[in-house]
Amino acid sequence: MSSIRVAICVPSAGYCPIFFAQSLAEMMMCGQVLRSRAEASGFDMKIFIRQSSNIPNNREALVDQALGWGCTHVLFIDDDMVFNGHILEMLLSRRQPYVACNYPKRQHPFEFTATRIDKTGPIHTNNLTIGMEEAWYTGFGAALIEREVFEKIPKPWFLPYFDPQQQQISSEDNPFCQRVRDAGFKVLVDHNASKHLSHFGHHFYNWKEAPVVEERMMEKKVA
Numbered sequence: 001m002s003s004i005r006v007a008i009c010v011p012s013a014g015y016c017p018i019f020f021a022q023s024l025a026e027m028m029m030c031g032q033v034l035r036s037r038a039e040a041s042g043f044d045m046k047i048f049i050r051q052s053s054n055i056p057n058n059r060e061a062l063v064d065q066a067l068g069w070g071c072t073h074v075l076f077i078d079d080d081m082v083f084n085g086h087i088l089e090m091l092l093s094r095r096q097p098y099v100a101c102n103y104p105k106r107q108h109p110f111e112f113t114a115t116r117i118d119k120t121g122p123i124h125t126n127n128l129t130i131g132m133e134e135a136w137y138t139g140f141g142a143a144l145i146e147r148e149v150f151e152k153i154p155k156p157w158f159l160p161y162f163d164p165q166q167q168q169i170s171s172e173d174n175p176f177c178q179r180v181r182d183a184g185f186k187v188l189v190d191h192n193a194s195k196h197l198s199h200f201g202h203h204f205y206n207w208k209e210a211p212v213v214e215e216r217m218m219e220k221k222v223a
Contacts, residue, residue: 003042006031006073006088006144007066010049011058017200019082026085027077034089045088046071056158056172059140063150063157072147076140080106083142083197090193091144094132097185098177100143102135102194106201113139114189125207129191137177138189142197152183 008027024047031045048065050058059076066074075088081103091099102114102125112122115136123135150157157179158172177187198206 004044004073004092005069005071006043006045006075006092007062007069007071008045008047008075008077008088009059009062009066010047010077010079011055011062012049012051012079013053013055014051016079017082019200020079023081023083023085023197024077027083027088028085030085030089056156056160059158059172060156067147067150074145074147074150076143076145078141080200081141081197082200087142087193087196088144090196091142091190094144094188094190096132096144096188097146097149098143098180099132099188099190099193100135100138101141101197102138102189102191102207103141103197103199104206105139106199112207113141123189125189125191125194131192132188132190135177135187135189137174138187139171140173140176141199142193143173149180149183149185152185153179 008024010024028045028047031043034043037043046069048062048069050062050065052058063074073092075091077083087101091101100114102112102123105111105113112124114123115121116123117134117136119136123133158176160170160172161175162169180187195207
Protein backbone atom coordinates (compact mmCIF):
# COMPACT_ATOMS: atom_id res chain seq x y z
CA MET A 1 0.00 0.00 0.00
CA SER A 2 2.86 2.44 -0.64
CA SER A 3 2.13 5.98 -1.84
CA ILE A 4 -1.50 5.96 -0.80
CA ARG A 5 -3.01 9.16 0.60
CA VAL A 6 -6.64 8.87 1.62
CA ALA A 7 -8.74 11.95 2.20
CA ILE A 8 -11.59 11.00 4.53
CA CYS A 9 -14.32 13.44 3.49
CA VAL A 10 -17.30 14.04 5.76
CA PRO A 11 -20.05 16.33 4.44
CA SER A 12 -22.19 17.30 7.40
CA ALA A 13 -25.25 19.34 8.23
CA GLY A 14 -23.80 19.79 11.70
CA TYR A 15 -25.18 16.81 13.61
CA CYS A 16 -22.76 14.04 14.50
CA PRO A 17 -24.01 10.95 16.40
CA ILE A 18 -21.60 9.63 19.01
CA PHE A 19 -21.56 6.23 17.30
CA PHE A 20 -20.19 7.82 14.13
CA ALA A 21 -17.49 9.60 16.14
CA GLN A 22 -16.48 6.30 17.72
CA SER A 23 -16.33 4.58 14.30
CA LEU A 24 -14.24 7.39 12.84
CA ALA A 25 -11.82 7.19 15.77
CA GLU A 26 -11.46 3.44 15.24
CA MET A 27 -10.77 3.99 11.54
CA MET A 28 -8.00 6.46 12.37
CA MET A 29 -6.46 3.93 14.78
CA CYS A 30 -6.54 1.29 12.03
CA GLY A 31 -4.84 3.82 9.78
CA GLN A 32 -2.04 4.19 12.29
CA VAL A 33 -1.50 0.43 12.09
CA LEU A 34 -1.25 0.70 8.29
CA ARG A 35 1.30 3.50 8.64
CA SER A 36 3.42 1.34 10.92
CA ARG A 37 3.76 -1.49 8.41
CA ALA A 38 7.01 -1.45 6.48
CA GLU A 39 5.24 -2.00 3.16
CA ALA A 40 2.89 0.89 3.90
CA SER A 41 5.52 3.51 4.68
CA GLY A 42 3.92 5.80 2.08
CA PHE A 43 0.42 5.51 3.54
CA ASP A 44 -1.25 8.61 4.91
CA MET A 45 -4.78 9.71 5.73
CA LYS A 46 -6.43 12.98 6.72
CA ILE A 47 -9.95 13.98 7.73
CA PHE A 48 -11.71 16.79 5.86
CA ILE A 49 -15.05 18.11 7.16
CA ARG A 50 -17.38 20.59 5.50
CA GLN A 51 -20.49 21.75 7.33
CA SER A 52 -23.56 23.34 5.74
CA SER A 53 -27.08 22.32 4.81
CA ASN A 54 -26.06 22.12 1.12
CA ILE A 55 -24.59 18.61 0.95
CA PRO A 56 -23.76 18.58 -2.82
CA ASN A 57 -21.83 21.82 -2.35
CA ASN A 58 -20.08 20.30 0.67
CA ARG A 59 -18.91 17.39 -1.49
CA GLU A 60 -17.58 19.70 -4.22
CA ALA A 61 -15.58 21.70 -1.67
CA LEU A 62 -14.30 18.58 0.10
CA VAL A 63 -12.97 17.03 -3.10
CA ASP A 64 -11.26 20.32 -4.03
CA GLN A 65 -9.53 20.31 -0.64
CA ALA A 66 -8.63 16.63 -0.93
CA LEU A 67 -7.09 17.01 -4.38
CA GLY A 68 -5.19 20.07 -3.21
CA TRP A 69 -3.78 18.01 -0.34
CA GLY A 70 -2.49 15.49 -2.88
CA CYS A 71 -4.80 12.59 -2.15
CA THR A 72 -4.77 9.40 -4.19
CA HIS A 73 -8.22 8.42 -2.91
CA VAL A 74 -11.31 10.12 -1.52
CA LEU A 75 -13.33 8.20 1.04
CA PHE A 76 -16.78 9.69 1.44
CA ILE A 77 -18.18 8.67 4.78
CA ASP A 78 -21.43 10.20 5.97
CA ASP A 79 -21.93 11.16 9.59
CA ASP A 80 -24.99 8.92 9.92
CA MET A 81 -22.91 5.78 9.36
CA VAL A 82 -21.60 3.38 11.99
CA PHE A 83 -18.83 1.07 10.80
CA ASN A 84 -15.91 -1.21 11.56
CA GLY A 85 -12.59 0.61 11.66
CA HIS A 86 -11.12 -1.78 9.08
CA ILE A 87 -13.62 -0.82 6.39
CA LEU A 88 -11.16 1.54 4.66
CA GLU A 89 -8.57 -1.21 4.35
CA MET A 90 -11.23 -3.55 2.98
CA LEU A 91 -12.23 -1.08 0.27
CA LEU A 92 -8.61 -0.23 -0.58
CA SER A 93 -7.82 -3.92 -1.04
CA ARG A 94 -10.22 -4.03 -4.01
CA ARG A 95 -7.93 -1.68 -5.99
CA GLN A 96 -10.85 -0.26 -7.97
CA PRO A 97 -11.48 3.32 -9.13
CA TYR A 98 -14.94 3.36 -7.54
CA VAL A 99 -16.08 0.92 -4.88
CA ALA A 100 -18.75 1.55 -2.27
CA CYS A 101 -20.77 -0.11 0.44
CA ASN A 102 -24.40 -1.08 0.05
CA TYR A 103 -26.70 -0.18 2.93
CA PRO A 104 -30.40 0.36 3.63
CA LYS A 105 -32.13 3.68 3.32
CA ARG A 106 -33.52 4.99 6.59
CA GLN A 107 -37.10 4.12 5.80
CA HIS A 108 -39.75 1.45 5.80
CA PRO A 109 -40.47 -0.59 3.83
CA PHE A 110 -36.86 -1.77 3.79
CA GLU A 111 -34.94 -0.81 0.64
CA PHE A 112 -31.22 -0.94 -0.21
CA THR A 113 -29.45 2.10 -1.64
CA ALA A 114 -27.48 0.57 -4.53
CA THR A 115 -29.31 -0.20 -7.79
CA ARG A 116 -28.65 -3.11 -10.16
CA ILE A 117 -26.66 -2.36 -13.29
CA ASP A 118 -29.73 -3.21 -15.43
CA LYS A 119 -31.86 -0.81 -13.31
CA THR A 120 -34.38 -3.57 -12.49
CA GLY A 121 -34.27 -2.89 -8.76
CA PRO A 122 -32.02 -2.57 -5.72
CA ILE A 123 -28.96 -4.70 -5.10
CA HIS A 124 -29.48 -6.92 -2.06
CA THR A 125 -26.68 -7.71 0.37
CA ASN A 126 -27.31 -10.91 2.31
CA ASN A 127 -25.64 -14.06 3.64
CA LEU A 128 -25.10 -15.37 0.10
CA THR A 129 -23.59 -12.25 -1.47
CA ILE A 130 -19.81 -11.94 -1.45
CA GLY A 131 -17.20 -10.03 -3.40
CA MET A 132 -18.05 -7.16 -5.71
CA GLU A 133 -21.04 -6.46 -7.93
CA GLU A 134 -21.40 -3.82 -10.62
CA ALA A 135 -24.10 -1.26 -9.90
CA TRP A 136 -26.01 1.44 -11.74
CA TYR A 137 -25.43 3.69 -8.78
CA THR A 138 -24.63 3.57 -5.07
CA GLY A 139 -25.09 5.87 -2.15
CA PHE A 140 -22.19 7.92 -0.79
CA GLY A 141 -22.54 6.68 2.79
CA ALA A 142 -19.20 4.86 2.42
CA ALA A 143 -17.60 5.19 -1.02
CA LEU A 144 -13.92 5.03 -1.98
CA ILE A 145 -13.06 6.90 -5.18
CA GLU A 146 -9.65 7.21 -6.83
CA ARG A 147 -8.26 10.62 -7.76
CA GLU A 148 -8.25 9.70 -11.45
CA VAL A 149 -12.05 9.57 -11.47
CA PHE A 150 -12.35 13.22 -10.45
CA GLU A 151 -9.65 14.26 -12.89
CA LYS A 152 -11.53 12.70 -15.80
CA ILE A 153 -14.95 14.12 -14.92
CA PRO A 154 -15.57 17.84 -15.51
CA LYS A 155 -17.00 19.94 -12.70
CA PRO A 156 -19.51 20.25 -11.20
CA TRP A 157 -19.16 16.66 -10.02
CA PHE A 158 -22.22 16.48 -7.78
CA LEU A 159 -24.88 18.47 -9.62
CA PRO A 160 -28.37 16.99 -9.04
CA TYR A 161 -31.00 16.93 -11.78
CA PHE A 162 -34.79 17.23 -11.93
CA ASP A 163 -36.62 13.96 -12.60
CA PRO A 164 -39.84 14.83 -14.47
CA GLN A 165 -41.24 11.33 -13.97
CA GLN A 166 -40.83 11.42 -10.20
CA GLN A 167 -41.42 15.18 -10.07
CA GLN A 168 -38.50 15.66 -7.72
CA ILE A 169 -34.85 16.70 -7.63
CA SER A 170 -32.38 13.83 -7.50
CA SER A 171 -29.77 13.19 -4.87
CA GLU A 172 -26.18 13.94 -5.89
CA ASP A 173 -24.98 10.30 -5.89
CA ASN A 174 -27.10 9.09 -8.81
CA PRO A 175 -25.93 11.67 -11.40
CA PHE A 176 -22.34 11.35 -10.19
CA CYS A 177 -22.38 7.60 -10.80
CA GLN A 178 -23.71 8.29 -14.31
CA ARG A 179 -20.75 10.58 -14.92
CA VAL A 180 -18.40 7.90 -13.56
CA ARG A 181 -19.74 5.34 -16.04
CA ASP A 182 -19.64 7.87 -18.89
CA ALA A 183 -15.95 8.39 -18.13
CA GLY A 184 -15.31 4.65 -18.60
CA PHE A 185 -15.20 3.49 -14.98
CA LYS A 186 -17.29 0.80 -13.30
CA VAL A 187 -19.43 1.57 -10.26
CA LEU A 188 -18.92 -1.34 -7.86
CA VAL A 189 -20.51 -2.50 -4.61
CA ASP A 190 -18.40 -4.44 -2.11
CA HIS A 191 -20.74 -6.90 -0.39
CA ASN A 192 -18.09 -7.95 2.14
CA ALA A 193 -17.42 -4.42 3.36
CA SER A 194 -21.16 -3.68 3.28
CA LYS A 195 -21.67 -6.14 6.11
CA HIS A 196 -19.51 -4.02 8.40
CA LEU A 197 -21.56 -0.84 8.56
CA SER A 198 -25.02 0.38 9.50
CA HIS A 199 -27.08 3.39 8.52
CA PHE A 200 -27.93 5.09 11.79
CA GLY A 201 -31.41 6.51 12.37
CA HIS A 202 -33.93 5.67 15.07
CA HIS A 203 -32.19 2.31 15.06
CA PHE A 204 -29.40 0.66 13.04
CA TYR A 205 -30.51 -0.04 9.46
CA ASN A 206 -28.25 -2.78 8.09
CA TRP A 207 -28.26 -5.72 5.67
CA LYS A 208 -29.39 -8.22 8.31
CA GLU A 209 -32.76 -6.50 8.69
CA ALA A 210 -33.94 -7.34 5.16
CA PRO A 211 -35.12 -10.94 5.84
CA VAL A 212 -36.84 -9.83 9.05
CA VAL A 213 -38.78 -7.07 7.29
CA GLU A 214 -39.70 -9.35 4.39
CA GLU A 215 -40.94 -12.01 6.84
CA ARG A 216 -43.10 -9.46 8.68
CA MET A 217 -44.58 -8.29 5.37
CA MET A 218 -45.44 -11.88 4.44
CA GLU A 219 -47.13 -12.41 7.83
CA LYS A 220 -49.30 -9.33 7.24
CA LYS A 221 -50.34 -10.62 3.81
CA VAL A 222 -51.31 -14.00 5.25
CA ALA A 223 -53.29 -12.37 8.05
